[in-house]
Amino acid sequence: xxxxxxxxxxxxxxxxxxxxxxxxxxxxxxxxxxxxxxxxxxxxxxxxxxxxxxxxxxxxxxxxxxxxxxxxxxxxxxxxxxxxxxxxxxxxxxxxxxxxxxxxxxxxxxxxxxxxxxxxxxxxxxxxxxxxxxxxxxxxxxxxxxxxxxxxxxxxxxxxxxxxxxxxxxxxxxxxxxxxxxxxxxxxxxxxxxxxxxxxxxxxxxxxxxxxxxxxxxxxxxxxxxxxxxxxxxxxxxxxxxxxxxxxxxxxxxxxxxxxxxxxxxxxxxxxxxxxxxxxxxxxxxxxxxxxxxxxxxxxxxxxxxxxxxxxxxxxxxxxxxxxxxxxxxxxxxxxxxxxxxxxxxxxxxxxxxxxxxxxxxxxxxxxxxxxxxxxxxxxxxxxxxxxxxxxxxxxxxxxxxxxxxxxxxxxxxxxxxxxxxxxxxxxxxxxxxxxxxxxxxxxxxxxxxxxxxxxxxxxxxxxxxxxxxxxxxxxxxxxxxxxxxxxxxxxxxxxxxxxxxxx
Numbered sequence: 001x002x003x004x005x006x007x008x009x010x011x012x013x014x015x016x017x018x019x020x021x022x023x024x025x026x027x028x029x030x031x032x033x034x035x036x037x038x039x040x041x042x043x044x045x046x047x048x049x050x051x052x053x054x055x056x057x058x059x060x061x062x063x064x065x066x067x068x069x070x071x072x073x074x075x076x077x078x079x080x081x082x083x084x085x086x087x088x089x090x091x092x093x094x095x096x097x098x099x100x101x102x103x104x105x106x107x108x109x110x111x112x113x114x115x116x117x118x119x120x121x122x123x124x125x126x127x128x129x130x131x132x133x134x135x136x137x138x139x140x141x142x143x144x145x146x147x148x149x150x151x152x153x154x155x156x157x158x159x160x161x162x163x164x165x166x167x168x169x170x171x172x173x174x175x176x177x178x179x180x181x182x183x184x185x186x187x188x189x190x191x192x193x194x195x196x197x198x199x200x201x202x203x204x205x206x207x208x209x210x211x212x213x214x215x216x217x218x219x220x221x222x223x224x225x226x227x228x229x230x231x232x233x234x235x236x237x238x239x240x241x242x243x244x245x246x247x248x249x250x251x252x253x254x255x256x257x258x259x260x261x262x263x264x265x266x267x268x269x270x271x272x273x274x275x276x277x278x279x280x281x282x283x284x285x286x287x288x289x290x291x292x293x294x295x296x297x298x299x300x301x302x303x304x305x306x307x308x309x310x311x312x313x314x315x316x317x318x319x320x321x322x323x324x325x326x327x328x329x330x331x332x333x334x335x336x337x338x339x340x341x342x343x344x345x346x347x348x349x350x351x352x353x354x355x356x357x358x359x360x361x362x363x364x365x366x367x368x369x370x371x372x373x374x375x376x377x378x379x380x381x382x383x384x385x386x387x388x389x390x391x392x393x394x395x396x397x398x399x400x401x402x403x404x405x406x407x408x409x410x411x412x413x414x415x416x417x418x419x420x421x422x423x424x425x426x427x428x429x430x431x432x433x434x435x436x437x438x439x440x441x442x443x444x445x446x447x448x449x450x451x452x453x454x455x456x457x458x459x460x461x462x463x464x465x466x467x468x469x470x471x472x473x474x475x476x477x478x479x480x481x482x483x484x485x486x487x488x489x490x491x492x493x494x495x496x497x498x499x500x501x502x503x504x
Contacts, residue, residue: 002153005177009074012222013037019195019222024067025239026229031067033222039140044075046143051106051128055080055150058102058160060126061206062086062095062117063110064229068132069205070215071140072108073159077177080150083159084172085206089488092116098162098170099124102366108132154178160366161208161306172366175208179309180216182360186331187217190314191249191276191300197223199249200239202231202256207489208310209281213251213302231490233259241269248273253281254288255490257299261291262428271297278302278314280327282491283397283415285422289324303327303397305383307362307375312336312383313395325419326394327387334358336395337380338387346388351411353401354387355380386413403494405434405442410472414494417444417475420468421461426454429484431492432475435502443476447501449483456480 012019017034024030031039047053059081061072069085076083084102086095088110099107099120106128109117114131121129130136159175187193191214199218203210205227215225226245228236231252237260240247257279260266271277277292280302292299298320304310313336315328330336337345338352346352357380364372375382386398399413406412414432421430429449434442446465450456458478465474485496 002155003178005077005152005154005156005181007074007077007149008220008222009033009037009040012219016195016222020224021219022067022070023224023226025227026064026066029067036067036071038145040071040074040078041145042143043071043140044078044146044149046139047075047081047106048079048146049144050139053079053081053105056082057106058082058084058104059106059108060084060086060099060102060104061108062088062113062120063108063132064088064112065201065205065210065227066110066132066229067227068108068136068140070219070225073211077152077158078146078149080152080156082157085159085161085211087162087204087206087488088113092119094170095120096123098172099126101162101170101172102160106130108136152177154181159211161206161211163306169368171368171371173306173362174364174366175309175362179360179362180212181220182333182358183212183309183311184217184220185333186311186314186360187214188221189332190302190311190316191217191278193217193221193223193249193276195222197221197249197275198246199223199225199251200236200247201225201227202236202250202252203490204230204488208304208306209251209253209489212310213278213280213304214249218249231256233263234265236260237263237265237269240271240274241265243270243273246273248275249278250274250276251278251280253490254279254284255486255492257284257288257292258429259490261288266295269295271295276300276317280304281489283325283399283419285419286324287422289320293321301325301327303385303395305385307381308356308358308383309360309362311360312356313397315394319394323394325396326390327397328395329393330395331358331360333360338389338395343377348389348391351386351388351398351413354383354385354395354397356383357381400494403433405444407434407437407442407444407472408440412444412473414444417446417465417469417473420465421446421448423468424456424461424464426451426456426460428452431484431494431497433494433498433502435477437476444474445501446475446478447484447497448478448480450480
């Protein structure tokens with residue numbers, strides 16, 4: 001029997017109408033659950049009555065972070081439409097491929113992207129468009145309240161999130177209402193998300209980190225979400241330090257914490273109100289973990305991906321120091337395996353590919369049955385991440401499986417080498433890639449950004465690594481650059497790194 005989907009905004013508007021739901025820092029707007037619910041109802045009514053949007057239709061959003069994006073998401077849920085947030089950092093040809101794949105009936109866009117949106121709407125034949133601002137406000141403030149929400153179930157599609165692939169056809173991960181629900185249950189359990197939560201949203205809302213860790217769970221619990229239009233390390237620290245803001249929860253990728261840690265305000269920021277400071281998206285260098293620990297903030301590492309909605313593993317606070325470097329243990333209701341090349345479970349302490357199964361796992365990719373079939377074995381999703389489990393059952397994400405390279409017959413995981421590089425106090429940023437070598441097949445190349453006012457040579461970098469790593473793991477060359485290429489969430493973009501620095 002299908003389980004009904006319940007609208008959390010409408011629920012809290014009924015139970016605690018005057019409680020704070022959302023804050024839009026860029027505009028200063030604040031919404032109680034009552035006002036948020038009213039705007040979402042009128043927006044949903046406008047989508048249905050004015051634009052003819054119905055169950056199964058796609059509604060795309062091209063905009064930086066704002067409360068408007070969440071209003072579109074929840075309005076879609078009330079009429080059975082499918083929410084598609086777009087990565088505005090992509091070039092228009094990349095966005096055209098995504099829009100051709102999902103074929104939205106409506107495009108909501110920020111006026112900052114007006115020219116781009118007009119081109120996309122024309123080329124992709126999107127029948128209706130709404131710019132944020134006056135036109136959107138008329139719909140959300142003056143539109144007809146929705147008379148009858150669609151009776152959706154947890155099995156119905158809520159969202160399509162396009163993953164950050166670099167070649168071939170874009171992959172739209174199907175996110176159901178049930179995936180969002182189970183991710184919220186996991187968040188209540190491991191991150192103490194509840195009504196008192198005030199969550200600072202740093203990551204972009206076209207990404208599962210911004211939407212679901214922990215914005216959506218906070219709305220489920222009846223807490224408040226404070227939304228940054230774009231990440232600014234100094235401003236984030238100011239907000240954390242402000243007792244009137246009362247920030248209790250924070251989540252980011254390692255780069256967010258790295259850049260905050262390098263900001264002059266970091267040493268003066270009061271971290272005492274933080275209940276949970278989570279980090280994920282990539283292995284976190286030990287130096288960053290130690291830096292925040294010294295300021296009294298234990299960064300709790302975790303692991304997830306778009307296709308898992310996303311929480312899979314989280315390290316409990318009491319283990320944050322003792323098991324630094326681990327992504328923790330599986331969530332309630334999750335099944336996990338580490339699988340070798342032969343498809344059998346790898347022994348404890350041995351690296352293999354992480355496979356996962358559970359109610360928070362995607363049922364596939366939008367209109368791509370072949371890709372879906374190749375991603376699963378007997379219901380187990382292949383994550384593409386290299387992992388190992390220690391004797392106590394703690395999981396360690398070693399690296400992306402595809403980022404591993406083989407040097408002289410030995411597997412080398414760049415994240416391990418990068419972790420050592422970050423222990424050098426002269427290095428601001430570092431990444432490692434494998435490059436072709438006639439003798440060893442592949443060898444490592446370190447791409448390094450030196451801190452302002454510091455000096456470093458290639459020999460210095462190699463010597464630092466030689467003191468901490470086996471010889472086959474040492475980078476054979478070092479390239480210095482001004483900044484590393486990063487994707488929209490701040491993770492180092494290895495395909496661009498390989499393209500730019502991978503030859504010669």
